[in-house]
Amino acid sequence: xxxxxxxxxYFKGQVSWDPVTTNNYSFNYDETNCTTIxxxxxxxxxxxxxxxxxxxxxxxxxxGNWDPHGTYRSSFYDAAVCGFDxxxxxxxxDPFSTSAVNFSGMLVDLEPFGxxxxxxxxxxxxxxxPGGYCIQLPRNSxxxxxxxxxxxxxxxxxxxxxxxxxxxxxxxxxxxxxxxNALDSEILSKFNEALKADDVxxxxxxxxxxxxxxxxxAALTNGSDAMKKxxxxxxxxxxxxxxxxxxxxxxxxxxxxxWRTGEPAHEPGDRxxxxxxxxxxxxxxxxxxNDSSLVIDLSNSVPEIDxxxxxxxxxxxxxxxxxxxxxVQQTLGSIPYxxxxxxxxxxxxxxxxLPLTPGILPKIASLNLQVNSSQETILREQAxxxxxxxxxxxxxxxxxxxxxxxxxxxxxAAGSGVNFQLNQMSADGSTVEKTIPMKTDxxxxxxxxxxxxxxxxxAYVPSFTPDEVPAPPNxxxxxxxxxxxxxxxxxxxxIAALPPTWPNVYRYVLSNWNAMAPCMDNWLRLDDPxxxxxxxxxxxxxxxxxxxxxxxxxxxxxxMSVGMRSLLYLWLDSPSDPEAELPSRVRLLKKGxxxxxxxxxxxxxxxxxxxxxxxxxxxxxxxxxxxx
Amino acid sequence: MICLALxxxxxxxxxxxxxxxxVGVEFGTLPPYLYALYSIPPNTNADxxxxxxxxxxxxxxxxxxxxxxxxxLGGSPEINxxxxxxxxxxxxxxxxxxxxxHLLPFSKEAMSQxxxxxxxxxxxxxxxxxTAALGDLAQKAVTIGQFxxxxxxxxxxLPAASWTANRNQIVDDQFFPGQLxxxxxxxxxxxxxxxxVSEGEGSSEGTVYNPLDFQDQPAHYFxxxxxxxxxxxxxxxxxxxxxxxxxxxxxxxxxVAGHVIADPGSHDFSKExxxxxxxxxxxxxxxxxxxxxxxxAVIGIEGALGEAVRFMFDLRMAALHAFSVxxxxxxxxxxxxxxxxxxxxxx
Numbered sequence: 001x002x003x004x005x006x007x008x009x010y011f012k013g014q015v016s017w018d019p020v021t022t023n024n025y026s027f028n029y030d031e032t033n034c035t036t037i038x039x040x041x042x043x044x045x046x047x048x049x050x051x052x053x054x055x056x057x058x059x060x061x062x063x064g065n066w067d068p069h070g071t072y073r074s075s076f077y078d079a080a081v082c083g084f085d086x087x088x089x090x091x092x093x094d095p096f097s098t099s100a101v102n103f104s105g106m107l108v109d110l111e112p113f114g115x116x117x118x119x120x121x122x123x124x125x126x127x128x129x130p131g132g133y134c135i136q137l138p139r140n141s142x143x144x145x146x147x148x149x150x151x152x153x154x155x156x157x158x159x160x161x162x163x164x165x166x167x168x169x170x171x172x173x174x175x176x177x178x179x180x181n182a183l184d185s186e187i188l189s190k191f192n193e194a195l196k197a198d199d200v201x202x203x204x205x206x207x208x209x210x211x212x213x214x215x216x217x218a219a220l221t222n223g224s225d226a227m228k229k230x231x232x233x234x235x236x237x238x239x240x241x242x243x244x245x246x247x248x249x250x251x252x253x254x255x256x257x258x259w260r261t262g263e264p265a266h267e268p269g270d271r272x273x274x275x276x277x278x279x280x281x282x283x284x285x286x287x288x289x290n291d292s293s294l295v296i297d298l299s300n301s302v303p304e305i306d307x308x309x310x311x312x313x314x315x316x317x318x319x320x321x322x323x324x325x326x327x328v329q330q331t332l333g334s335i336p337y338x339x340x341x342x343x344x345x346x347x348x349x350x351x352x353x354l355p356l357t358p359g360i361l362p363k364i365a366s367l368n369l370q371v372n373s374s375q376e377t378i379l380r381e382q383a384x385x386x387x388x389x390x391x392x393x394x395x396x397x398x399x400x401x402x403x404x405x406x407x408x409x410x411x412x413a414a415g416s417g418v419n420f421q422l423n424q425m426s427a428d429g430s431t432v433e434k435t436i437p438m439k440t441d442x443x444x445x446x447x448x449x450x451x452x453x454x455x456x457x458x459a460y461v462p463s464f465t466p467d468e469v470p471a472p473p474n475x476x477x478x479x480x481x482x483x484x485x486x487x488x489x490x491x492x493x494x495i496a497a498l499p500p501t502w503p504n505v506y507r508y509v510l511s512n513w514n515a516m517a518p519c520m521d522n523w524l525r526l527d528d529p530x531x532x533x534x535x536x537x538x539x540x541x542x543x544x545x546x547x548x549x550x551x552x553x554x555x556x557x558x559x560m561s562v563g564m565r566s567l568l569y570l571w572l573d574s575p576s577d578p579e580a581e582l583p584s585r586v587r588l589l590k591k592g593x594x595x596x597x598x599x600x601x602x603x604x605x606x607x608x609x610x611x612x613x614x615x616x617x618x619x620x621x622x623x624x625x626x627x628x
Numbered sequence: 629m630i631c632l633a634l635x636x637x638x639x640x641x642x643x644x645x646x647x648x649x650x651v652g653v654e655f656g657t658l659p660p661y662l663y664a665l666y667s668i669p670p671n672t673n674a675d676x677x678x679x680x681x682x683x684x685x686x687x688x689x690x691x692x693x694x695x696x697x698x699x700x701l702g703g704s705p706e707i708n709x710x711x712x713x714x715x716x717x718x719x720x721x722x723x724x725x726x727x728x729x730h731l732l733p734f735s736k737e738a739m740s741q742x743x744x745x746x747x748x749x750x751x752x753x754x755x756x757x758x759t760a761a762l763g764d765l766a767q768k769a770v771t772i773g774q775f776x777x778x779x780x781x782x783x784x785x786l787p788a789a790s791w792t793a794n795r796n797q798i799v800d801d802q803f804f805p806g807q808l809x810x811x812x813x814x815x816x817x818x819x820x821x822x823x824x825v826s827e828g829e830g831s832s833e834g835t836v837y838n839p840l841d842f843q844d845q846p847a848h849y850f851x852x853x854x855x856x857x858x859x860x861x862x863x864x865x866x867x868x869x870x871x872x873x874x875x876x877x878x879x880x881x882x883x884v885a886g887h888v889i890a891d892p893g894s895h896d897f898s899k900e901x902x903x904x905x906x907x908x909x910x911x912x913x914x915x916x917x918x919x920x921x922x923x924x925a926v927i928g929i930e931g932a933l934g935e936a937v938r939f940m941f942d943l944r945m946a947a948l949h950a951f952s953v954x955x956x957x958x959x960x961x962x963x964x965x966x967x968x969x970x971x972x973x974x975x
Contacts, residue, residue, distance in 0.1 A: 016805040077806030080843075100843050129845055131862040131876065183863055216801035233930070242921070242935030245802055522941035538670075 003206045003257030003351075004270055004288035004295040006087040007190040009127070010349045011101045011254045013079025015209060018247035020070040020517050022056040023112045023557065025063060025623035029516070031112055031427065032456040033490055034559040036512040045507045046527065052515040060235040061228065064626055066160065066214055067246045069238060071519045072556045074120055076103040079252065081127060083347055084187040087293075090348045096185040099128035101254070105143060106556050110392040110485050111427055111457050115161060115621040116478060117392055117485045118145035120168065121558075123551040125205065127256070133185050135256070137203065138177040142549055143170040144266040144391045145209075147300055148478045149283030150617045152210055154303045154312070159220040159227060160248075161621040163609065165210035165283065167300050171265040174202040194258055204259035206268065208299035208350060211309060212250040218307055222626040223606045243522060251309070253299060253349040262413045264387045264406065267482070270297070271369060271411035273379040275479050281314065281378045284479045287369050288411060291361050294319065294332055296371070299350030301379070302340050311341045314373045319354060321367035322380075329367055330360060365410060384409055386420055386438075386446070386462035388484030394548070395452045396562050397491040403484060405462055407444045414444035420464045422448065427457035429476030429483070430615040432469075438462070455490035459483055474613045492563025500570035502529045502581040509564045513555050529581035536572045543568070629747045630727055632718045632775040637782040640701055640790055646779050647698040651705050651926075652717035653772060654691035654824075657745055658684060659712055659965040660729050664742070666947040667733035667888045667962055672881050676734070679851045683742075686827050686848070689807050692798045693820040695926040696811040697783075699796040705926040707919055709967040712893050716745075718775075731965070733888035739856040746849040748773055748829035750837065773829045780821045783814055791817075796928025803937060839871055854878045886959065888951065893964035900955050907950035911963035914943035919967055 023029040028037055038048040039055075059065035079101040083090045105120030120143035128134030145166045152165035172178050174195050182188035194200055214220060215230035238244045263269050270286040273296070286297040296319065303312045315337065321330040333354035338344060340352060368381035386405040395401050405422070407414040422436040438446040448460065461476055461483045463469040470476045476483055498504045506514075506527065514526035524539075525531045532539065541547065542554040543565060554560075560568075607616060609627035620626050632653065637643060665680040695705040710717065715726035727745070732738035749771050793812035800808040811817050823842060825831070830839045830847035839850045839861060846854065850861050859874030889895060897905050918939035924932035947963045954960060 014806060075805065098844065100845060129840070131846075131860040131871075132840070132844070133863070216799070237931035237934065240931050240935075241938070242931060242933075243938035243941065244931060244934040247802070247805065249805060522938070523945075 002260050002263055002270075002288065003204055003255040004286065004297060005258060005290065006085050007187060007194060008085050008255050008257040008351075009081055009096075009187060009191075010083040010085070010090070010347065010351075011079060011081045011127070011256070012346050012349070013076055013101060013252055014249055015074055015076050015079075015103075015252050016247040016249045017107055017212070018070045018073050018245050019067060019107045019109075020072060020519065020557075021065050021067045021622070022059070023516055024109075025059070025065065026113060028052075028056070028059075028623075029112060034455075034512075034561055036515045038511065038515060045503075045511055049511050049515040049527070053518055057235050057238045060238075061231045063623065064160065064222075064231070065623070066231070066234070066248070069244045069246065069518055071245055072106045072108065072517075074105050074107045076101055076252070079103070085348070085351075085353075086187065086190055089353070094185050094187045095183070096128065096133045096188055099133055102126045104551070106551060106553075108557055109622070110394070110487050110558075111459075112557075113622050113624070114428055114615070114618040115148055115164070116429060116459075116476065116483070116618055118166070119143065119392055121549060121551055121553065121556075125172070128181070130181070132181070133183055133188060134179075134181045135188070135191070135203070136177070136179040137172040137205075139549065140171050140173045140176055140202065141265050141390075142392075143168050143207075146267040146391065146478070146482075147284055148618075149300050150478075150614065151280065152283055152300070152303055155306045157219050157221060157307050159214050159222050159224075160212070160626070162212045162214065162220075163627070164212070164617075164621065165208055165300050167268065168207040168209060169205065169267050171204040171259045172202045174200065176202075178202055191258075199261045200258050201261055201263075202259045203256055204263070204265075205254060205256050206297075206299070206349075207252050207254040209250040209252050211304060212248050214248045215246065216249070221628065222620075223628045243519065245519065253346060255299075255349040255351060265389070266391050267387060268297070269385070269387055269406075269408055269411065272382045272385050273369060273371060274382045276377050276380050280479070281312075281373065281376070285371075285379055287381070289356060289361055289364065291358065292356055294354045294356050294369075296335070296352045296354070297350060298340055298345075298352055301350070302345070304342075309342050311337075311345060313337050313341075314378065316374070317378070318372045320370050320372065321364040322370050323367055328370075330364055332356065332360075332364070332369075335371075381410070382468075382480070384414070384418065384420070384464040385482055386464075387482050388460065388462075391484055393450070393484060393486045394558060395450060395486060395488045397452055397455050397488050399452050401450045401452060403448045403450060403460075403486070405438065405446045405448065405484075407440045407446065409444075414440055416440055416442045416444070418444065420446070420462050421469070423461040423463060423470055425459040425461055425470060425476060427459065428615050428619065429459050429461075429470070430613075431472055431475065433458075436460075450486060450488075452488050455488050457485065457487045459485050473615075475615050477614055478618075489559065489561045490563070492561040494563070495561070496563035496566040498567055500567060500574050502571065502577065505529075505568055505571045509560070509568050512559075512564075513557075517556070525583075528583045529576075530583070533572065533576060533581075540569065540572065629721075630716055630719050630745055630772055631721050632716075632772065633720045634775060634778055637778065640786060643779065643782055643786070644698060644701055644703040646775075647694055647701070647703060648706060649718040650694040650776070650779070651691055651698065652708055652710070653719075653775075654687050654694055655707060656710050656716040656729070657687050658691075659963075660731055660738070660741060660745070661687065662947070663731040663962050663965075664734045664738040666944065667883070667951055669883055672883070673734065673879075675878065676855045676880055679855060680734075680742075683746075683848045683851055685804070686807075689804050690824045690827070692804075692808055692926070693811070693824060696797050696809075697817045697820055699926075699928065700791050700793070700811040700813075700817065701786075702790075702792060702795070707923045707926060709919060709965070712965065713891050730891050731893065731962070732890050733962070734883060735885065736856060736882065739852050742852040743849055743856060746828050746847070746852060747771065748837075748847075748849060751849065771829070773825045776821045776825050780818055783817050783821075786814065788813065796926070798925060798933055802934060855880055889955070889959050889961045892961040893966055895961060895964075897961075901953075904950075904953045904955050904961065907946070907953045908961070908964060910946040911943065911950050912966045912968045914939055914946045915963060915965055916968045918943055 039051045056068040081099045103125045105122035110117035125137040147167040268286045270288045273285040282301040317335040319332040320328045371379040389404045418440040423432045424434040510526040606628040661684045712731045719726035797810035826841040857873040860876040864870035921936035
């Protein structure tokens with residue numbers, strides 16, 4: 001995407017993350033069959049659900065289940081435009097500067113046990129206010145997280161996903177309701193002008209989320225006494241009753257720019273700068289050149305070293321272009337610390353612009369860009385990238401589908417005949433199960449047929465050279481590899497064939513979310529057949545597959561099978577049966593439960609962060625063993 | 629226009645009394661706003677719902693901030709329920725006659741009342757005029773903004789020792805991220821007051837009025853104004869602070885008048901169908917439970933805010949149901965926001 005060209009707008013702020021975390025654990029959730037794993041030895045399904053909820057609260061302390069009362073909602077706050085670039089450097093002299101940036105989405109992992117597949121389902125994003133300076137952006141596609149950098153926060157004050165940063169991106173089509181009210185704003189006028197070009201499809205936004213904290217406490221570390229104390233306090237609070245979400249929060253920097261034909265809709269397609277070595281110094285970046293400048297995206301790269309978010313000082317960085325042997329062919333410029341320190345980072349969303357010598361562009365088009373510190377090479381261009389479309393793919397079992405990979409060479413769509421290997425991997429990204437040879441067509445695209453025969457989750461990871469092949473024990477490397485995740489939801493024909501009674505609907509359909517997501521009690525009691533029936537039309541609208549991308553789609557976790565939906569609809573369309581349709585006894589407010597019943601697990605296992613593989617790091621940010 | 633009695637401020641006790649009034653004012657605006665919000669027929673007026681809801685949420689935050697200031701000054705906030713129709717606590721009106729607040733269903737009248745509640749000292753006279761009724765209310769008086777301004781000035785004179793840090797504060801770690809913060813000293817109190825006034829009324833730069841709050845969003849008065857005028861508040865090109873109503877329309881579909889009764893607290897439900905009585909009882913139970921939890925929250929009980937929020941959702945569900953249950957007349961009634969004391973844990 002071309003947020004690296006001008007015009008572009010910078011913004012910064014914070015975001016809250018409030019996902020239900022109970023489904024991050026394999027003992028709570030079956031991500032293949034899309035079912036909540038309820039206790040089975042209790043007198044009734046309602047008891048099972050009640051016990052499941054109570055266990056989820058206990059797991060706050062024993063397993064690190066930090067948000068059982070989450071709402072899935074993620075919202076920007078304190079987020080505002082902080083500058084722009086018209087091609088002459090970062091400026092703030094425009095009435096649009098300081099305008100609020102508004103976004104609210106539902107945070108859902110396609111693969112809940114790991115950290116690779118986060119998505120934000122939303123309806124619109126906006127900058128400014130209607131009637132004033134504003135950009136209104138109806139959704140084109142969900143926002144997708146990629147390039148997670150597990151080495152971003154090296155301050156030693158990090159818990160759960162606090163060590164990491166991640167790139168979020170999406171695009172907005174100009175023909176789908178995108179509106180800019182420029183008034184006398186020069187930057188907005190430039191955008192309006194740029195959008196008239198035929199090859200401009202709309203706007204793209206790229207965001208970096210970093211310094212994530214939990215329990216509103218930036219000093220927490222995994223396994224610490226302070227963490228246990230916070231966890232116990234939350235468990236006690238929930239046990240005492242009420243609705244007790246526990247959102248995490250991150251800093252964000254972002255950039256809004258143009259989206260041109262041929263550019264990916266959901267992740268950077270620029271020249272990819274990937275980290276180097278077994279112990280990389282920085283996270284990956286991206287770059288784009290034009291006749292006069294080279295823009296390098298370091299938004300996901302340079303670590304923060306302390307709680308004050310000071311950037312690591314790597315000295316002055318040099319940027320060169322090298323041939324395939326690594327020999328420097330062109331020296332392109334240097335980046336002093338002041339261009340990537342905290343102040344610079346927040347002012348221009350981690351983008352650094354270097355002037356280029358006139359006429360040099362053709363000479364570096366097929367070379368590899370490289371960024372060096374005074375000691376070593378820290379970023380090197382990966383010439384070929386295969387970007388999946390879509391990045392996260394939901395299928396119904398037995399419904400074949402086709403996915404595509406668009407291959408880019410030095411940030412430009414490749415031509416025909418480019419060979420690469422597609423590694424079909426396990427859901428945790430640790431193991432290659434199968435390799436598939438791929439070859440691009442004239443547009444640089446390669447197709448992948450998906451049979452959808454088996455329910456479950458699979459990763460597809462392209463590799464062009466032996467160095468890129470994801471190999472155990474580290475498997476998928478989010479800093480090196482692009483990837484697509486496919487989730488095939490089970491057909492559940494056996495559930496569809498059940499008599500459409502309330503007991504069946506509750507046991508085989510609604511209890512899954514009634515147990516997993518207590519927050520739903522606030523909007524719709526999934527254990528109350530009368531209330532469910534009263535909301536029939538709304539429920540059908542919200543669960544309609546056609547509304548899959550909508551903010552309010554139900555279930556938020558996008559894991560209701562066709563069979564489950566069929567049984568639910570059959571029951572909704574059937575006459576009420578007062579004798580069978582008794583409300584359950586599940587209650588969010590469970591009085592009488594004593595906090596002392598929540599056992600502390602003093603032996604909670606943990607691993608050294610330094611020695612953990614990417615798969616372990618990914619799992620540790622969800623339900624797996626935590627790092628310390 | 630709301631015109632609050634402003635007694636002379638000389639002691640911290642005076643400030644605490646004023647803050648308790650502020651808590652009452654912020655809380656007292658909620659039932660009229662929520663009644664209008666919940667009465668909007670399903671699948672209609674999405675934009676209006678969004679605006680009214682946004683104001684209601686900010687009023688809840690304002691109430692919490694006022695409680696935080698009061699707590700920091702050693703006080704104990706009280707959540708007091710007032711009757712509707714009735715005036716806000718402390719309102720003496722511009723001419724000695726307070727504004728009587730009604731629970732009105734979504735209508736121009738309800739939006740007019742909301743604008744009157746939020747009206748700043750000198751409301752700007754943008755090109756599309758407000759109604760005559762509102763014009764009558766536009767008089768110099770001690771508005772909510774002036775009330776807070778006087779409070780702010782007095783708080784600035786208090787010695788640092790008057791403030792107790794971390795006393796019974798409600799913060800944003802669960803709800804309202806970025807908007808709710810602890811008040812530990814005067815600087816925090818000033819920030820809170822600035823936020824409250826700015827979001828309610830907008831702000832002034834010298835003699836020029838800015839209808840946007842500190843986050844560049846329309847202040848409450850103007851959000852209600854957009855619905856009332858059925859026009860988007862629009863910035864005039866080339867003018868830094870010049871605005872007009874429209875020309876872009878703000879889509880509003882006014883419900884049929886008379887289907888929803890006003891002021892259900894004045895209605896005798898004893899002769900209404902059992903379902904309607906039950907619906908009212910459910911509303912009152914949820915509201916009362918919320919009040920109890922809220923009272924615990926504002927005096928610093930850990931987790932009580934989450935309990936209050938839970939009951940607030942219960943109230944919403946009960947209210948939406950009540951608006952669908954017919955009375956004998958064929959009309960419907962929403963929540964009366966009545967506190968019933970005979971529930972477990974009552975005040």
